[in-house]
Amino acid sequence: MEYPSKLIERAVEEISRLPGIGKKTALRLALHLLKEPVSASEALGQSIVELRKQIKYCKKCMNIADSDVCGICASHRREESTICVVEDTRDVLAIENTSQYNGLYHVLGGVISPIEGVGPDELNIEQLIERIKSSNGTVAEIIFALSPTMEGDTTAFYLTKQLKDFNIKISTIARGIPIGGELEYADEITLGRSIASRTAYNQE
Structure with a gap:
């Protein structure tokens, strides 16, 4: 041109x-x-x-923020016993728009993808482990809200193995999201119901 x-x-x-x-x-x-x-x-x-x-990243959940701690983590209205693990900030926004979840978040910054050269060390997994360790038993449930793709399932499986020694309930959002679909493109009703009807995560 x-x-x-x-x-x-x-x-x-x-x-x-x-x-x-x-x-x-x-x-x-x-x-x-x-x-x-x-x-x-x-x-x-x-x-x-x-x-x-x-722009900054929250020291607690790794979400995009204007200060060292984001508004969600700083809020006293949030349920601190539940942490929803997501891929990136777009997923936080999508879930927040459903008004079906009142816990905290943890942003991984991606998912495990060997094809693209993304391993566990490139994600905010260690920060999640340290966060749970330092919570003194406050965290009772971890929700995997990852896109239902091969990479998302691989990441969830890896996280489950890392969390097996903690006395924490591990669940995943219900499969109301189409297999192979991206979380951010799901409509609010489907995403909201997926969060509300989440199920226990099964490694098998």
């Missing part, structure tokens, strides 16, 4: 790096920004820079 300006070409190249955005969409967005006031582009650029430089 020929561009009328090197500046447009550079903008298109950078915007198209975002997931789900091709060159044509990137060009449309770049041309849209040119029609907007300069202040709008400056505000967009500043928000992205601040996002990258100032």
Whole structure:
């Protein structure tokens, strides 16, 4: 594609790096920004820079936060005896939107995937183990809310083995989520019922 300006070409190249955005969409967005006031582009650029430089991760659950401890972990209204283990922040948002869960979370930062070279050491698994150890018996249940894929099941199986020495109930969300589907794309009713009707996790 020929561009009328090197500046447009550079903008298109950078915007198209975002997931789900091709060159044509990137060009449309770049041309849209040119029609907007300069202040709008400056505000967009500043928000992205601040996002990258100032965002933090909760020291307790590893979720994205504005401070050292996220709002969920800091809340006195949450049930501290239950921890819901999820892949990333998008899953936390999806579950929170159901209003069916009032416990805490732990964000793994991914799932075990040998094909992609992601092993247990690349995930926030050790932080989860230490969190349970330091809870002095407060944690009574761990819920696996991982996408029902091969990678999700592998991660759940590995976590179960790591948690076997703790006197903790281990459960997983009910299979109301389609096999092979992604948690973030599930509708709120299905996801809410899956959380409410969770079942004990079986290794066999």
